[in-house]
Amino acid sequence: MEDSAAVAGRLWDEWLPRSVRRLVGDVLPEGEADGRRLVVWLAGIHDVGKATPAFACQVEGLAQAMRDRGLEMRSREAMGAERRLVPHGLAGQVLLGAWLEERFGFGVKQAGQFSVVVGGHHGVPPEHGQIAAVEGRSHLLWTPGRSEPLWRRVQAELLDACADVLGVRGRLGAWRAVKLPQPVQVLLTAVVIVSDWMASSPELFPYFPEDVPRSGEERLAAAWKGLDLPGPWQPTVPAGPVEELFASRFELPPGASVRPVQEAAVELARQVDEPGLMVIEAPMGEGKTEAALAVAEIFASRAGAGGVFFALPTMATGNAMFPRLLKWLDRLPVSGEGRYSVLLAHSKAALNEDFTDLMRGRRIQALDLDGDAGRAPSAAGGAGRASAELVAHAWLRGRKKSMLSSFVAGTVDQLLFAGLKSRHLALRHLALAGKVVVIDEAHAYDTYMGMYLDRVLSWLGAYRVPVVVLSATLPAGRRRELVAAYSGRTAGPDGEGGFDAIADRGDYPLLTAVAPGGTPLLRRPGASGRGTPVIVERLEDAPEAVVGRLEEELAGGGCVLVVRNTVRRVLETAVVLRERFGPERVTVAHSCFLDVDRAVNDAALLTRFGPPGEATARPEGTHIVVASQVAEQSLDVDFDLLVTDLAPVDLMLQRMGRLHRHLRGGTGQAERPARLRTARCLVTGADWTASVPRPARGSVAVYGAYALLRSAAVLMPHLDDGPERPVRMPADISRLVQVAYADTAKVPAGWETVWEEARLRHEAHRADQAERAAVFRLGAAGRPGRPLFGWVAAGVGDADDTRQGRAQVRDSRESLEVVVVRRRQDGTLATVPWLAPDRRGRPRADLPLPTDQVPAAAAARTAASCGLRLPIQFSSPEVMDRAIAELEELYVPTWQAKDSPWLAGQLILALDADCQTLLAGFGLRYSPHDGLEVTRG
Structure with missing residues (x-):
């Protein structure tokens, strides 16, 4: 409990962006000082539900020691499956709620908005039915009879001690009148989860230190040094002319000047009362990406954001954006400690050489009990980094933690997952709440994806997250939907800046800006001059x-x-x-x-x-x-x-x-x-x-x-x-798009x-998409003070960037992904023979892939980089099932080893010496010049 509370305090002081701290502090009587107290206290008490018979019975030897002190409980076997109905998170929520009601006069809902953080610290806030089920199973919280008062006393002692030691006893009376917005409840839950994970790491906080047990401060200092987590970006508002800003941040061609769209975007970002949503519509080749990064820097400095997430339509566009993001980061003025965590966010990021360079540059160190974390020599992941050190931090590479990195380029799926009811959704929201979000190619998303995007925008508006949306060809109706989703308003004054204006406006290029709950502002910069x-x-x-x-x-x-x-x-x-x-x-x-x-x-x-x-x-x-x-x-x-x-x-x-x-x-x-x-x-x-x-x-x-x-x-x-x-x-771009997509075409x-x-078929398809998207889509933020109970009820479980995960936020036919290898004439397997050496000059072509032992790491990684998505012919259920069955015939047990993860779980497509094969009744032929050709077998 002490370690979790201490970690939460350090996260608040040194890791959470200013925008997140401000959002929490703004709803509390003493602002950010209260915010820190609240975070630390909730992290300290988050496991109080372990002080119950349902949890304590799990290890018989320890349970007996507690019985010897008067804490009676049945054995784990005697309790049976019933004990699973009251997991320790739910038990802690009930205990904390009752304590707040009995000791401090909280109402049920008032207590619930705090206790739900404890209940949801394992990723899913309890549902109303689960809470009601506890009422008939009080024997799982305390054993009825003579030991019940003792159980209650132990639980109260723990809660009382945390209230005293963590300095909140005198604040709870004032907090009783607070109505926590649901976005704040989400962020509190996420910080508690992160604190719990860090404090539970035996590498950072050893269970059995060999020397004399240290004080809490010493334990925290050693753990924090061992973790070596980069802090948030802390930009300052870039001043001076727009030309100087762009010259210092981007590699402009000789003689190039700032485009009118870029200049107008920067000026608008500086002028708006509050950073919010900015939609930049401009022709191809007008430098929208550079404009978005410049606006992101200004918005981040004004809003206190600690990073940027750049969302792109595909893995290929994400890969193309990643080195551009790194170059921009190289040119930023150093802020804070000058180390930024960076991530390429898609399922094949580990195969991207720009990202693997960063991963090689720095790694988390095991804790040294003498206080020396043994930091490896600092590396920047590439040549020429004279400004800040960029690291792909090991602790932030986990599937559920990776988006917490400060600077992220990745597929839009990572953004849409924030609108999908799933486990540990609070972590995704925390990751976005502290950043500026840039959404590229906004026109490329259909009704299904658009419903998720709109819901995510509504939550980003609630978090007051600055957002920049880019498009060359955005229908005006879609522009209005995006602005309305973010601002939380669907109507406003007519005229120059009203919602009717943004729906009907056909100007191009066009900038639209709106703050959460605000009225849109429009700017009409000229194009660059060349038509x-x-x-x-x-x-x-x-x-x-x-x-x-x-x-x-x-x-x-x-x-x-x-x-x-x-x-x-x-x-x-x-x-x-x-x-x-x-x-x-x-x-x-x-x-x-x-x-x-x-x-x-x-x-x-x-x-x-x-x-x-x-x-x-x-x-x-x-x-x-x-x-x-x-x-x-x-x-x-x-x-x-x-x-x-x-x-x-x-x-x-x-x-x-x-x-x-x-x-x-x-x-x-x-x-x-x-x-x-x-x-x-x-x-x-x-x-x-x-x-x-x-x-x-x-x-x-x-x-x-x-x-x-x-x-x-x-x-x-x-x-x-x-x-x-x-x-x-570009003069006709907007006119043609608006006319084509107008309701009165x-x-x-x-x-x-x-x-x-055709129209009737189209409308039926859109209605079907909307209905299916609504099944697992997150609800809108509820009114302030309403506890987060059932927030992700009837969700999808874990959501991740796999083929199945992406299918939850994209309405595309399921497809098969395979790893392509070549079967030599002697029957052995190898990587395909035409691959050029990697950027370090190491060979990749025709590397042996033995089936009787774990392949060499370089060969396995090279094979994994030869992923291929099979075309639509393999998407029908019958063909897909047959294809999977045939592919699974090539199952190599040695390739599933934990120390060789590249090929584990992959479907392997082996081509013959002529790069051909048969699969599910189709003939496949591959060449590096034409790609995959599919014919009827």
Whole structure:
């Protein structure tokens, strides 16, 4: 009890961000001083429920010693399963509530808002039914009869002693009138959980020290030194001109200046009365990421936040963002002790070399009883870190603790999990409550994910967490939903800053800011000044038509991006293009590559097609990249010509953002081939000869007919008029998105029947998504003073970043993930043979994977990096079950060893010497150039 209380005090003083301390202190009579007392006291008493027969009976020898002192109890066997109905957390909640009511005159609800912290310290606050069940089982709290008064006295002595020693006896009377908001109850619970875990660590607090027992202060000092936990970020408000701020934080190209959107975002962040939600809508390539980080620094300094969480749509975009986050951290002024905990948050982070560099740089040390924690030489996880030390702290790498790191880049799932009823949800809320949250690509989330996101935003608003939302193509209705969810208001004054204004506003770029409970503010910065008119034309869907048109367009050379909506269409198109242009002039990019190959492919795309000055190997002559949707997000690539399947209009515009993205040879684009100096987008993937355009079947399966018809409808004037009416980038972005997603979208003549059928299917699908998402979605924060009983009732249990975990917050068909290895001709297994050495020069190709012993760590890790998600053909229940059964035939017991975790529990797909195999009736073939090809067996 003493150790837990002491740890809680140190966490409050040195680890919790100022914003969290302020949120707790603001509802207590003596502010943060009361907040510290409350946290320390609750941590000290959190295990008082162990002083009950139901818990004390577990070790017979110790139980008998207690019986000898008059504390009677039945044996563990005699109590049977009934004792599990009163776990010690629930018992402690009941004991504390009764003590507050009897000794200090608390009402039941008044006591409940404090006692629920004790009841929920194992991750799930008790439900009303569990609490009611205790009433008929008082023999589990104290043995009726002559020993009952003694049990009660022991329990009261413990609570009295904590009240006296921890200095709250004189405060409880004042706290009786306090109504703790539910967000504060959550944070108190989370801090108690963290304190409990630390104090329960025998490495930090040895049970049997060999020397003379130390005082509590000495024990705490040794443990805290051994833990060596980095403190929170403590930024100061960056002053001075915006240009100086950006020059000091980011590597701007020579001659580059701050974009109007960036300048306006910084000025708005400085001007708002209170940091809140800021939605930044601006074209692709306008530097929204840099604007978000600059705003995050200002918001953090003003709000007292201790870190940043950057949420991205996919693992690939998370991996791409992580080194950018590290570079930004390198350039920040040092604050506090100058050490920051950093995390890459997704299930395959341990395979990311930037993150593993940080993990190698520093490790938690075992406690030295002589007081010397034996700190390893400090390392920064990379070259050139002259500002702060960045560490992937070992204690913060656990599945439930990792988000407590100060700076995190990861998938949006980690954010959405905060809206999922699950065990230890309080820890996720504590992790977010002390940060600034940045949400990238906000338009990319469907109704199912959107319901979770809106609920999370409502809790972030309750925690007064600053949030920055980024999008190039956000419908105005969705903008309003995000603002309303965060602010807690759905209506407000009309006009310039009202909610009606943000729903109807079509300005672009646009900044929208709102504080919790506040009224929105709008800013309309200009674009960067360079516009690109894009001529859009129809193109027949047949691959031969694409080839013929490209032969014509590429007579003088050029770099072309062809975007298909399915992997199958990507590969079919690549075949015919290679027959005509040669395999060396056609590159394939899609989602069905090994993880390690996908990373290599993305890096190669940036090297060849990235911005001028950064792309060092842009092809001369002709080159064609055939890609799926992986080309839409987070890749700063630039092409001379675009061919794309019809897609929802916001995604069409994202794809157009890869066309003439940068100036090449001045305003006339003189460095591009003469025929391609005017930006053009050829739209295929539909039968344009029909009375109503008929999208390709695969595109309908991915996006639904309604979104594709709406896209075609808004693009039709541009398709009809061609050069006379180009899509003006960025001026037309918002107009096209708002019209396409408006509730009153105009239906083209003759489309009415097909349109209405598609709309009804779309609405039914959205209603189904909303209904299913509501099953495990967290409720909204209740009124202040209402105890957190049943907060995560009927939840999902543990939520984590696994395939099953992600399926709880994403409405996607379940898919199989496998680790791909190669079976040599002699029957032995090895890593695939084409892998290049790692960044340290160590080989990775064709490393042996013996089945009779634990593989070498380097070989096992390399194999684990060859993860592959099987495509949609394997998502039906029948095919999936058959595939799993066949994959489980290759079960290697030695690969399940605890000291070799890379391959444990993985499904292994072994390709033959020609990189082919059969699985569940399908033929699989893999190559590093084309990825996975699937055919009917």
